[in-house]
Amino acid sequence: MTSTPTELRPGADLGTLVVLPWTGAASDGTDMPYLLAYSLGDAAGGPPVTAAAVEQLLVGNGLPVGGELVDGTYRPNLPISLLVEAGQAVVRMPRLIAQAPAPPEWLAAVRARGFAYLVFTTRAWPEGAPGRIVQPAALAAFAGAPETLYAAAHVVLPAAGPRD
Numbered sequence: 001m002t003s004t005p006t007e008l009r010p011g012a013d014l015g016t017l018v019v020l021p022w023t024g025a026a027s028d029g030t031d032m033p034y035l036l037a038y039s040l041g042d043a044a045g046g047p048p049v050t051a052a053a054v055e056q057l058l059v060g061n062g063l064p065v066g067g068e069l070v071d072g073t074y075r076p077n078l079p080i081s082l083l084v085e086a087g088q089a090v091v092r093m094p095r096l097i098a099q100a101p102a103p104p105e106w107l108a109a110v111r112a113r114g115f116a117y118l119v120f121t122t123r124a125w126p127e128g129a130p131g132r133i134v135q136p137a138a139l140a141a142f143a144g145a146p147e148t149l150y151a152a153a154h155v156v157l158p159a160a161g162p163r164d
Helices: 047-060 104-113 136-143
Strands: 006-008 017-025 031-039 069-071 081-085 088-093 096-101 115-121 152-160
Touching (some): 017 088, 017 096, 017 104, 031 088, 031 104, 031 136, 047 115, 081 104, 081 115, 104 115, 104 152
Parallel strands (some): 069 152
Antiparallel strands (some): 017 031, 081 088, 088 096, 115 152
């Protein structure tokens, strides 16, 4: 499932950051709520500069890049959080607040599980620009590519509601 991404410009070196929520089948046969965060690579200096800036942001906040899973359900002091409110997914961390409209199936999956799986990659994806509809095949190709996954922080983010 796809959603129109929402942009954020927290810093020049990061370029335009995008968060895109979608659901996919998990190994248990139920929907998994995913969040994909990436830069468009549009900062001065292009994708190499944005990749370095995103990696610095992630590593500086204790989120390793390279495929190691960080389970936020066991780390209450993790400097990244997920708020689900009014049909929106809001990801917060120092220097960054990103908000994206979430499709109903994503909201149902995050409600059922109590968390979302965030893939925050340093790999730029200019084709996933805000305002464009992302086709499921294009999303799967980018999000599932080894180059994307190995250049990413992987985080299980507990979902908080407005009263949590």
